[in-house]
Amino acid sequence: MVEIKKMCYRYISPHTYNFLAFVFAVEEINNNSELLPNITLGLHIKDSFRYTRKIIESALNILAGQSTIVNFKCNSFRTVAAIIEGFTDEETYGFYNMFQIYHYPQVSYSSQNLYMSDPVQYPYFYRTVPNELHLSIGIGKLLKYFGWKWVSIFSNDDESSMRAIQILKEGIEQNGGCIALHQTFPHQRRIKNFELQKIVRASKKSSTVNIYYFNKNAVFSLDNVLDLQKNVKSGQVFIIIAEVEIIKKNQKHFQISNKFFIFKPYKKVMPNFFKFIREMKPIRLRSDYQAKDWWNVLCDSSCPNHIKRDCNSKVKTEGEGHCFNTHFGSSYSVYNAVYVVAHALHNMIMSGSGNSTTWIRENRELLYSLPWKNGLGEEMYLDENGDLATGYNILNLIFLPNMTLKYEVVGHYNPHAPPGQDFTIDENVIVWESSFTQLKEDLNSDFIHIVDMDTCITCPDDQWSNQKRDACIPKVITFLSFEEPLGIALTSISMFFFLITAVILGIFIYYGNTPIVRANNQQLSYILLISLILCFLCSLLFIGHPEDVTCILRQTTFGITFSIALSSVLAKTITVVTAFQATKPRSKLHKWMGSRVSNSIVLSCSLIQTVLCLVWLCTAPPFAFLNMRSEIGTILIECNEGSVIAFYCVLGYLGFLAGISFIIAFLARNLPDSFNEAKYITFSMLVVCNVWISFIPTYLSTKGKYTVAVEIFAILASSTGLLGCIFIPKCYIILLRPERNNKKDLRKI
Structure with a gap:
């Protein structure tokens, strides 16, 4: 049967x-x-x-x-x-x-x-x-054999390939080589045209070898190969793990350079x-x-x-x-x-x-x-892992003088062979690209060695390679300076609003006895204007060459100064609410109407911020830091915040003061009589809150000196919001409508 x-x-x-x-x-x-x-x-x-x-x-x-x-x-x-x-x-x-x-x-x-x-x-x-481990080891042996040490790698992002590439990279580095770049691409779909162009652009920057570690079970078309090779400079070698599809009928239309090595599992006709x-x-x-x-x-x-x-x-x-x-x-x-x-x-x-x-x-x-x-x-036979005991053929894609293409087996890698026999190369059958012309021949062995291939060393952290990649040159030192256009613009804006605030303070002092200045606590207005002047000046600490001292002063000075400004606004808001409640019959809030209460609010609220800053300085203070990896070819001198938690605690406390002021002012915005300043405080706090809510994601997404510029912009925008919403309407009445600066008209504003 x-x-x-x-x-x-x-x-x-x-x-x-x-x-x-x-x-x-x-x-x-x-x-x-x-x-x-x-x-x-x-x-x-x-x-x-x-x-x-x-x-x-x-x-x-x-x-x-x-x-x-x-x-x-x-x-x-x-x-x-x-x-x-x-x-x-x-x-x-x-x-x-x-x-x-x-x-x-x-x-x-x-x-x-x-x-x-x-x-x-x-x-x-x-x-x-064979399994992928042998593939990565075999490629590493080819690189070592020819002394190729400057390598670019392009691979799929699947787990097995990534592990194999890691093994390959470790082998290259152990042999004194270095990785110019490693770029990955999605493995669950075909590589799109814009991704292929990305490969081409990256390949142009490479000196010696480009390894294309994808399409293990597929083929490259001749069109793709031609596009790759015509967009890169001569003298480069390509190592790929996908066969090139040779269609003999039409191959005379193609001119492929002799620079391709292909690793494929052993097979026989x-x-x-x-x-x-x-x-x-x-x-x-x-x-x-x-x-x-x-x-x-x-x-x-x-x-x-x-x-x-x-x-x-x-x-x-x-x-x-x-x-x-x-x-x-x-x-x-x-x-x-x-x-x-x-x-x-x-x-x-x-x-x-x-x-x-x-x-x-x-x-x-x-x-x-x-x-x-x-x-x-x-x-x-199968080995102990269940894999067929076989290895890889190393193929050379050769473009012949009669304009036809063929594969030539130029070597083998068999991990199951005895040591010393596992990797073989027959250089006599390799056809090199015409740019590989400097050959040194040993007459005794007829052994051919390529001496025009690049070798590479790792540049120190404060240097990088020149455009020819044959020497290390110092990296460009960069920071947000007063001389560059961005620094000049931010400095000019800071000084402009500093002068505007100083002029407004002078106006308020000069017209200190008028009703509109005396309303809503004259002393708090002075404290708020002085703190805003200091805030505009604080932004200048963020510009220029960072030092340990300036790094410490940047955040702490602004944190304390702006907390005084927000505390003043909070005290003004509380004063408005208290004053309205005190006008009611038999109210017991008259004793809370003095300047001593409002000054106590400012002092206590700003004191909390001062304590936070002191804790920050005592535990992990900011310091000047040379960032050599943020931008290619540059050394960025920046301030490391020390304790990130302390940094966000200081900002969080400012947000807390702004939020409380906004809520109280919003609830008191429609109070009658002369207590109408709550309406302007509401708008000012809305500006401040929006600025700092937008600041955090923007701060985290920027790099280099632009991170500093983002924080300066937040300081200037929030300070300007306070200045414009609270004081500009009053300056308008004082200077342009003096007839309304009286108690009767003040009630209607």
């Missing part, structure tokens, strides 16, 4: 070669009398279109026995032997976590996720490609596989609406002989796609994945493990047994 074993594979139209390699391997094994005798392998094929929902739905259908089996008639109740998949790193990880409860071996022919090389945590996971494609009856799935066109392309008379089908077709197709392409997907890894499962099943049966495909621990260990051979006669 023929027993049917089933394996799962996901089919996507652009990856038809993978699908065909799967079918080819199954038929080759079924025709092999030594491997699985009297056993016929069957297969389930499901297309997921890269939708997670479809992946899960397809897997469940297969496991439940509700799947279509191509070219085979089999009993749907038979147990699934293994799941072979070509998911991305993240999809493989998610799929395993969801379906590990079924204990089916999951064999990946594409995922290089380095986190899954753990037989304890992932006992049912295997793969026929399978002549019988191409013969199988040429001679087989076309296979297509129900949902594969493009299959007919795909097969017709192979009938084109201009299609290369190794892949061309004899279809007796008179139809001329646009044979510019897969017919002329040298990229056959992951077909070799798919082929090996089928053989992995077939040999494991064979060993289970031969070892007497039973007529069952239940993967108990003993059965799983069969996958780590003696080496086995695939249909090409290659001897292979």
Whole structure:
């Protein structure tokens, strides 16, 4: 009786070669009398279109026995032997976590996720490609071999790639190299055009090597490669992990420089596989609406002989796609994945493990047994992590004089080889770009060494590299100075309002005996004007070369001075409310109407702020700080606030005073008679509150000297708000409408 074993594979139209390699391997094994005798392998094929929902739905259908089996008639109740998949790193990880409860071996022919090389945590996971750890180490060995130390890296932002890049960076730095930049891009979608332009701009700044660490399971088109190379300077090397799609029919339109090294998992040409494609009856799935066109392309008379089908077709197709392409997907890894499962099943049966495909621990260990051979006669085995013991080919993309392109294998990296033999490079077959002309040849060994490549050292913190990146030069020292336009503008504004406030104080002193000045506590008006004068002068402390003394005086002087101003406003507001209540019959508030009460409010409120500032100075005072990392190529001299908590406590207390004043003034804004100043205080506090609420997010989002400018603007705006809302209306009456400066008219204002 023929027993049917089933394996799962996901089919996507652009990856038809993978699908065909799967079918080819199954038929080759079924025709092999030594491997699985009297056993016929069957297969389930499901297309997921890269939708997670479809992946899960397809897997469940297969496991439940509700799947279509191509070219085979089999009993749907038979147990699934293994799941072979070509998911991305993240999809493989998610799929395993969801379906590990079924204990089916999951064999990946594409995922290089380095986190899954753990037989304890992932006992049912295997793969026929090396894991990503070996890829990063191999790239590091290539850099070390040629002495390339100035490197730019562009990578996806998925977890496995980021970890591999971290390992690569650590290896580069240990070998004395340095990373010019590392730029990441979203991994869940194709790189957009503006992102590609970002890569180009960044590549122009690099000296030696650009590493493109993305598209592990995809290909670069020749158009993309051409765009990259024509926008960067000569003398650069590109290391990529995605194959370049060479379409032989039209490649004469391209002029690719010989500067590309490509790391790809080891693979071998399978002549019988191409013969199988040429001679087989076309296979297509129900949902594969493009299959007919795909097969017709192979009938084109201009299609290369190794892949061309004899279809007796008179139809001329646009044979510019897969017919002329040298990229056959992951077909070799798919082929090996089928053989992995077939040999494991064979060993289970031969070892007497039973007529069952239940993967108990003993059965799983069969996958780590003696080496086995695939249909090409290659001897292979899985290592202790469940990874195929294989490595990477290092390819050189060569642009030939006849204007055609080809790949040349110039080296290998096999982490499973003995030490000293794991990394090999044949420099004689490398074709370099014409700009790499300075070669030093050792006549005794015929050994070629490139001596015109850049090396790099790390510049001190107070220096950075020049434009040619061949020397360290001092960074530009910057701070908000009095001489630059921004400093001049802020200084001018500060001095202008300082003079305006001083003039208003003089006016109030000169007209001190008039009703409008004496109303609402004359002394408080003087205290408020003097504190505003000091606030405008305080803003000048923020401009100029920061020193420890000025850093201390900046925040504390302004904090105390502005708290006096807000305390004066609060005392004025309370005075208005108290005075109105005192006019009521039998009121006991007459004794609270003196200047002593209002002065006490100012003193006590400002004293609290003074204590906060003293605590700040005693615990973690502000200090001058050389910020060498805020802006590229500059040293920013700025004030470090010392204690951020103390800084925000001082600002928070000012906000508290402003808020209390606003609430009381708002409630008292419609009081009758001469107590109408509450209306102006309400507007002034509204301005102050809006300014400082806007200040915090703006302060946190700016950098460098513009952070200082934001705080100066907040000081000037809030001080000007107090000055304009409270005193300008009174100055208008004093100077322009003196006839209204009397008790009778004052009640109507």
